[in-house]
Amino acid sequence: MEVTEFKVREIKEDEVKDVIEINRKSLPENYSPDYFYYHLREHGDLFLVASIEKDGKNIIAGYSMGRIEFGLSNFSFSFTKKGHIISIAVLEEYRRKGIGLALMKESLDRMKKLGAKEAYLEVRVTNHPAINLYKKLNFVIVNRIVSYYSDGEDAYVMAVNFRTTTVKS
DSSP states (O other): OOOOOOEEEEOOGGGHHHHHHHHHHHOSSOOOHHHHHHHHHHHGGGEEEEEEEETTEEEEEEEEEEEEEEEEOSSSSSEEEEEEEEEEEEOGGGTTSSHHHHHHHHHHHHHHHTTOSEEEEEEETTOHHHHHHHHHTTOEEEEEETTOSTTSOOEEEEEEETTTOOOOO
């Protein structure tokens, strides 16, 4: 299936069910529907979808869900405003078409505009395609959390410092 064009935009309430389905199909960890609706209400400007027009229908091919937090910096011993990419996924049939990269770039741009000084996420240590995508965006591994996932797999905490790094295009 060849995708020629997609649009990254804020999610609409009636699309949350599509995002929940993408989460269930694409990731081993699944959140409750309430968790998605909470992020829509509280962090809707950082809850993005990639939509594709196909045969007159709007298809949600992927999503990114984030928020702004205050906490200890991943780069210095200080408190800072930082973005957290909570979840990102693209349906398998739409992967390797630039959708994940576009979702990440738009999320990071929005986080910077909201005053975040850095951004971070957790990723399975075996998820090499995702790790490579994040490295392309100048994320670095800053920590490893042992048994982070419910199946016992470790997670890397990866972060990018907006004060010292420009996110690559």
